[in-house]
Amino acid sequence: MRPHAPAEQVGTAEEIAVVRKLLRHAGSLLTVSDFVRGVAKLGGFLGCKGDGAPGGRALWRGYQHLQDMVFAVHRLASAAEDSG
Secondary structure, eight states: OOTTSBGGGTSOHHHHHHHHHHHTOOSSOOBHHHHHHHHHHHTTOOOOTTOOSOOHHHHHHHHHHHHHHHHHHHHHHHHHHHHO
16 A cells, blocks of 8 residues: 555545544645554554554554544434434
């Protein structure tokens, strides 16, 4: 996968929206690299200078947290539709 490709190649629209909010990424294009690092940060990766690439454990934990957040967004949207 190309790191500068659009994040839509590796994530769903909901996942990308959550990561974009967490990273406070206001730019028009979130890249695959930005998305992967955002997921890793959810898993505990600090991303300091010299840290290198995130490991599998940080990516796994981050992806689990991301799925929880996407689920919460769906639940909140569903609750809002039901109440109003």
